Amino acid sequence: MNxxxxxxxxxxxxxxxxxxxxxxxxxxxLMKQTRKENNKWDDIYGIGKGIWEGIDARDYVNQIRExxx
Numbered sequence: 409m410n411x412x413x414x415x416x417x418x419x420x421x422x423x424x425x426x427x428x429x430x431x432x433x434x435x436x437x438l439m440k441q442t443r444k445e446n447n448k449w450d451d452i453y454g455i456g457k458g459i460w461e462g463i464d465a466r467d468y469v470n471q472i473r474e475x476x477x
Contacts, residue, residue, distance in 0.1 A: 425463070426471060432459060 420428055436456075 426468075426475065429459070429468075432456070 420431060423431065
């Protein structure tokens with residue numbers, strides 16, 4: 409793995425789960441902005457499914473709502 413990625417991963421490990429998810433959302437947003445027209449959603453479908461493993465959807469939503477107050 410290259411040094412830039414290692415550095416980013418070390419920094420990401422210091423974030424809360426919510427902050428890590430926000431980081432992922434921002435990376436996805438960047439990918440959408442820079443993707444080529446010939447890329448198909450089928451190529452990346454399901455790529456992030458493991459991200460949600462062990463996270464209860466209701467708990468996640470409730471935590472996000474509490475943070476916005």
